[in-house]
Amino acid sequence: MIDISEKMNDEQRASVLLFEVIERAIRLHSHVDRSCKVVSRPGARRTAQVRISREVQKLLERHINESLKRYRDVPAPEHRIANLINDLESLAEIHTRFLVAVPRPHEPxxxxxxxxxxxxxxxxxxxxxxxxxxxxxxxxxxxxxxxxxNRGVLDASVLEETIERGREVRQFMLANEDIGDKAEDFINKKSAPRxxxxxxxxxxxxxxxxxxxxxxxxxxxxxxxxxxxxxxxxxxxxxxxxxxxxxxxxxxxxxxxxxxxxxxxxxxxxxxxxxxxxxxxxxxxxxxxxxxxxxxxxxxxxxxxxxxxxxxxxxxxxxxxxxxxxxxxxxxxxxxxxxxxxxxxxxxxxxxxxxxxxxxxxxxxxxxxxxxxxxxxxxxxxxxxxxxxxxxNVSSEALNHLVDDIGKGLPIPAISSSDIRTQQAANPAEILLAGWMHRSSTYRKDFLETIAPWFEKMVDFSDLIRQLRAKVDRADESLKRSLQMAEWFKILDERAKQDAASSKSLGSVSLDGGSDDKVDEVRSTDFVGLLPDIQINALLEKRVLRVIPLIDADRQVSGSVIDLRLGHNFEIFFSNVHGQVDPLNYSRTSESLDGDLSDADSMEMDVDFLKSISIGPGQFILAHTLEYIKLPPDVAAQIEGRSSFARLGLQIHMTANLVEAGFDGCLTLEIANCGNFPIKLYPGMRIAQLRFFKLMRAPRTPYGRMSGTKYRGMLSHNKTQQFSDWEIAAFQEASQKFKINP
Incomplete structure (x- = not known):
């Protein structure tokens, strides 16, 4: 945990205030962009909301640009602080005056x-x-x-004016048996309790x-x-x-x-x-x-x-x-x-x-x-x-562990006990306090360092906006995911402990007839190939393999696989969208501020705990694993569906089952129902299995170091990024050069 016991001077206060102002503007920018997706449905009636929203985003971009210019051009810390205070007031005005015309999203x-x-x-x-x-x-x-x-109870002056215009409100209220008595009392100017x-x-x-x-x-x-x-x-x-x-x-x-x-x-x-x-x-x-x-x-x-x-x-x-x-x-x-x-x-x-x-x-x-x-x-x-x-309650050991993990970009739903392989749920107080500690130290420092090259004209402004948005969105999604997984972890872990206690009371039988000495011997072996559960547990204990959260490790890790659970976020594709997928002429509306939202072919859906999503025969959706996986540079993995679901006709991947060595992030699931009946899926259910392969040697370029890695560090599913491949850009340039209509 970073020590910040020293007192700030005016220059440091100005930089912290710059961070608060720019991050707030970036949050507004991201919020408006996500809000526009509410109306991006095929066949939806076009309104002025989308146009207004895009204008609000441009206004926010001008605000960010001008704030940074004033900060650069005015070196005196006290004058910088005064300018940034005015910027706070401008942001408040944007929020209160313009957001009312922006589509309203659902709460997370x-x-x-x-x-x-x-x-x-x-x-x-x-x-x-x-x-x-x-x-x-x-x-x-x-x-x-x-x-x-107060359902059925209006302000007295408003009610009297309404009654004078025709008493419609009175008649409606008295006709409602649930609220009629309270309405009558209020009409007669009696007190109405809250x-x-x-x-x-x-x-x-x-x-x-x-x-x-x-x-x-x-x-x-x-x-x-x-x-x-x-x-x-x-x-x-x-x-x-x-x-x-x-x-x-x-x-x-x-x-x-x-x-x-x-x-x-x-x-x-x-x-x-x-x-x-x-x-x-x-x-x-x-x-x-x-x-x-x-x-x-x-x-x-x-x-x-x-x-x-x-x-x-x-x-x-x-x-x-x-x-x-x-x-x-x-x-x-x-x-x-x-x-x-x-x-x-x-x-x-x-x-x-x-x-x-x-x-x-x-x-x-x-x-x-x-x-x-x-x-x-x-x-x-x-x-x-x-x-x-x-x-x-907050544990200092847990807090240090959580702040360290979130600083590495990992979600933080669980903390390790004395047995590294065994995880226990962090409570919401620990998760959010860790989020604040990270925000006011490492995250703030990284945010300001991202801005610094712009002052030297070393980064394009649009690239700066994208980089800052990625940092803000990532920080929020990590904490949201952690809070939700903490609830799943607690409920599932309590049941696992109950089952373990029941098994212990009935007595357990060892089937291998071996001793722990054999386990230690296998762990010390330089194993290559498909890893058994003993070797998987050894990697987990050394923290070179991270699976977050690992709920009920004794049952989730068995044989040669780790069971993986279904996450809460889904991409639902619209069946009434006509057209074709053209890599050289593809509208990426989520990335382009000027994109045509009517071209949207899918929508995101979040499903709360213990609620379900139904996938019909022939339907295809994207989902993600509840677990966040971080592989060491010399271990690759392969994801497969569980046979229990396969026998229902459910497929959880479309040929893309290889997980490169060094990968970190949630795994996207390409789910298709090949059966004859709808299947309900619940977040948190074990839907997939992951097997691991130890390589003879680490690749020269592990996944995390590859140029152009597109799916690293994802906290949920991600739609295809095939259209951002370097070959596509080359083909597009060639088609424009030779005037070829793709």
Whole structure:
């Protein structure tokens, strides 16, 4: 883990802020591109949305180009910071003004998996408690919000105007038996209670694809779990009311116009916001601190962020950030003091960036600083340590392992135990904290180093955009994949342990009659050819062969194969698209900003855990393995289908079964149903087998070092890249030169 304990200077702050601004713009650019695919269906009616989306992308490209030019041409760090703050405001305007016209994508299915793991973690196996995961909404605003949707209940003034125009709304509402009584009460101007059983939470659209921001959802869910009257009563009754008197005094001292009713209303609102911050930290771990910092950084510029507005329902962001930092430090339960100090240093540096941007000086806000201590002491009593869920605990050994793996570009769903071959699931708190630690160190450094050649005019701007997008998308997909696989890993691993315990209680019989001495002898042999399970396990233990995740290794690795599971992402090809595949005249709409989306011949589909996808007779789809494979340079592999599926007529590869030595990534599955009946496939099911071959010597050029490798490092399936082969480019140039119509 990278040590960043030293304090930043203005030049370093400017470079970090440059990273935040450019990465945010790249995220918006990528989000708009993915959103356009929502309307890229054959025969879909063309609207202005696609055209507007392309114009928004061009606007973002101009914004990135101008930001980089200003940064290059203005050497003074303080002036660079001022320009970048203005760039933040421009990005906020683009998000709030233009994204409303961009097609709306679905929220990632991994976000539901993340919330499931958090919200269901404390339930006992035989618990009858019902937990509802709120619906998630992608918002054009820049705030994270919790919403109570009172079905059939409208604002009084709007309702009165509607009634005057014809009473249609009243008649409809009264006709609905479920909501008629509540509607009648509200029409008669009686109070309508908030219904907390029908609610949803929202994040800014661009943040829904960024797992590092998901812990902020726990703050919003906290509003649904918050018993406002009880919390306020506890606060007022604490220490015989002394706490309330002191808190009122802090608010009064910092107010321009002190009013008793306003002060109590403001104090209650502040307390509830801070209580929900604590709920997020307790359940999501320290990653909640980083998520809220990011929300404040890109929130509505200078809106309650650094100063206190009279009667504001929200504490200043610096106030909440400082409280979040204190709660996160208390939440860390690490056995390694150095690791704890390093995480705290990361949090302190992020706070330093925020204070620099919004010119925060805590010393000039002594009254509110005293209130912060009052809130902190009260909230810690509201969330006693013995009630903290274990799923938000973080192990320093696990964190170091995860940060190391994500730095190598590997997904990080599992960590190794003392037996390297045996893996155990990492919890969401560890995964996202590792993501943040990587983001604020190695990833940030690599991102800025990618930008640096542009300043020297050593890279084309369009190439720079593609490179940065690849880094952003890869980082997000790795974390999303890790969070989802952690849930699969936990469920499947628990069942495997139950089966192992049952087998042990029945007694096991050794079939080979041999001893461990023979195993050690085989492991030490310089084996060449098809590898048996003993040799496969030896490679896994040495970490030269990586299979992530490896669930129930004793059964997944057997004979001469490793069983592989089906992933969650599929490419569905449209049967009503007519035409032909022409390598010299192929429209790659996913790579070209000016491509014609009407030419799309397929769509991506994500399938949630325990849901299925049906493949009909004669249908062909692309899928991928759940496992991420990293082969050593002297080991190749071969993928085949399992016989159980072959007997149903299911084929999982189309001749492309060779995996080159040195390959790393998920394996794409070319699935075809050759049978007579539809077959349902479920993510997580064992669908394929991988066998390994030890080469007599490593190739001169392993797969990872080949020029033009097209499928390396993929986290899901990938459509054919045959049209990017160098021969195709040569043929195209020749056809243009000789004016040959392909």
């Amino acid at each position: 299915i991994e976000i539901i998996s993340y919330l499931r793991q958090i919200l269901f973690s404390h339930l006992e196996p035989d618990s009858d408690e019902e937990i509802t995961i709120p619906d998630i909404f992608a918002s054009e605003t820049l705030g994270d919000q919790a919403h109570w949707l 219904r907390k059983d029908f609610n949803y939470v929202s994040l800014p659209r661009v943040d829904l694809g960024n797992p590092c921001r998901w812990p902020s959802l726990l703050h919003e869910i906290g509003h649904f779990r918050l018993d406002e009257e009880k919390v306020w009563t506890d606060f007022c009754a604490d220490r015989d009311g002394v706490q309330l008197v002191a808190a009122r005094k802090c608010i009064e001292s910092s107010s321009v116009d002190a009013d008793g009713g306003t002060i109590d209303h403001e104090l209650r609102s502040w307390l509830y916001e801070c209580w929900c911050d604590a709920y997020a930290v307790v359940n999501a771990g320290p990653s909640a601190y980083f998520a809220q910092f990011h929300a404040f950084l890109f929130g509505s510029p200078r809106n309650y962020l650094s100063t206190r507005e009279q009667g504001s329902l929200y504490p200043p962001a610096w106030f909440r950030l400082r409280l979040l930092m204190s709660l996160s430090e208390a939440r860390l339960q690490l056995e390694d003091d150095a690791a704890r100090a390093n995480i705290c240093a990361h949090m302190s540096r992020e706070k330093d960036i925020f204070y620099t941007i919004f010119d925060v000086d805590e010393r000039s806000r002594s009254e509110l600083f005293e209130l912060l201590h009052i809130f902190r002491d009260f909230i810690r009593r509201q969330f006693p340590r013995e009630n903290w869920p274990s799923t938000a």
